[in-house]
Amino acid sequence: MNFSYHCPTRIEFGMGKSQGLAGLLEEMQLGPRLFAVADPGVVSAGLLDPLIFQLTHAGYSVEMFAQVMQNPRDTDCVAGAEQFREAGCDALLAVGGGSAMDTAKAIALLAKSGGVPAEYVDEGRAYKEMASVVCLPTTAGTGSEVTRSAVITEAQTHRKMTLKHAHLRPKLAILDPLLTLSVPPQVTAATGIDALVHAIEGTTCTVTQPISQAFGVRAMAQIVSALPRAYAQGQDLDARSQMMEGSLLAGLCFGSADVAAVHCLAEALGSLYDTPHGVANAVFLPHVLRFNAKGAMDLHAQVARWLGLAGEEDGAEQAVALLLAGVSSLIHNLGIPALRNLPGVREEDFPQLVELAFANNSTPSNVRPITRKDYEDILWEAFSQPSS
Ligand SMILES: [Fe+2]
CATH class of the missing domain: 1.20.1090.10 (Dehydroquinate synthase-like - alpha domain)
Structure with missing residues (x-):
């Protein structure tokens, strides 16, 4: 049989790996202005604070976006892309489950290639360019940290749309099991x-x-x-x-x-x-x-x-x-x-x-x-x- 397999995502797995986030970003040269996408649960569990501390200490600026919903909405992704452009960010950092990672992927696409998610699905709008995405999953489930897709719900129609393109694969996935200890x-x-x-x-x-x-x-x-x-x-x-x-x-x-x-x-x-x-x-x-x-x-x-x-x-x-x-x-x-x-x-x-x-x-x-x-x-x- 003929087949192809492609996954360019750098994967770093291990207990405490998230403590090396700033060093990894430095190594990969993804830019100094970060856009952090996190769901409110991650923020209230206190998972974000040590990461932000580590990043600011290393000289990074962090623009926050915490409007992530379970079954993420296209309207939030469009708003996020606008915020990303206005703040002049370089790369995205997704901290959370599949919803946070899929939202970050969609923002990364819309911020650079424009439009709304439905256009990529219905009209075949070109996936021209994307901002880099770094994922720190806090649940063990979605696998979005290494996939080429993002599932986004159209707020007006409730339709779920799957954005799918090789560009959507994150640049870096840091999997630290310690981040999942507080998951209920x-x-x-x-x-x-x-x-x-x-x-x-x-x-x-x-x-x-x-x-x-x-x-x-x-x-x-x-x-x-x-x-x-x-x-x-x-x-x-x-x-x-x-x-x-x-x-x-x-x-x-x-x-x-x-x-x-x-x-x-x-x-x-x-x-x-x-x-x-x-x-x-x-x-x-x-x-x-x-x-x-x-x-x-x-x-x-x-x-x-x-x-x-x-x-x-x-x-x-x-x-x-x-x-x-x-x-x-x-x-x-x-x-x-x-x-x-x-x-x-x-x-x-x-x-x-x-x-x-x-x-x-x-x-x-x-x-x-x-x-x-x-x-x-x-x-x-x-x-x-x-x-x-
Ligand atoms: Fe799934």
Whole structure:
């Protein structure tokens, strides 16, 4: 098979690595005026202060942008780009989860290439130039620190748009597991499931390739073993470190392949109800796996084995049964609510959810061809799941 793999992001991983931020910036010569993008949770957890102190001490100026929302809005990205230009900044620093990193990527694009996010998606506006982006993830989930995409919601229509271009890859990713120690259990659970889905979908989708599969297989094993520990004991440094490594590997997996039907449904749900992305993935994962396994039994038996849920001695059907039971119980034990219990979810919206999921660019990447009717069936199956 022919394939290509490209990830120019410099990756620095390790306990306390964020303390070397100023030195790394100095080495990479990204400019003295920084634009810091952080969500309010990161600011209130006190994660930003030591970084700002370190940077100002080293002679950097830092312009703050803390208007990051869960499921980031295009309007905020446009406002951020304007602020970036007015302050004459050189590079962006994203501190936070996927929302902060995706907002920073979009600001970096709009500040240099102009326009609004929808133009890049609908009209094919050229991704001419971008400001440099440096990411310090504070959750283990999104993988956005190494991917070429940013998911932005159009405020007026609630539509989720995926900006996708090689230019969107950050220049530098600093992964310091110490930054994830204060993440609360429910966020640990949701972001961890997001990472797991990246690994599963990136490995099994129609556009996967050997390099993505290698990263994905390792990520699956690591996440499934570490996530329950990181959830139960947030101060478990080994579990936090394993999760951060797992989410990075999952990002390197799907970042050069794609996601698939779980994400298509999850993004539809997020568009309508602002559901946290990881929770939205979790409520659909077992049901999409059941659907996909019917069209790709041997591959899903293999997924069960990669996850450590089945052994070589288990036949394909048995392994798939163990996969569905194992994934459902993992999600249940992480305390993630059922679809029917999520705020705002109404049966009347199902046709719209189906349309949104079907229109998602990643629908053709699903390992088993999937129709509107299939999405509808999966949605109802997930909705009939009793409360956890
Ligand atoms: Fe995701």
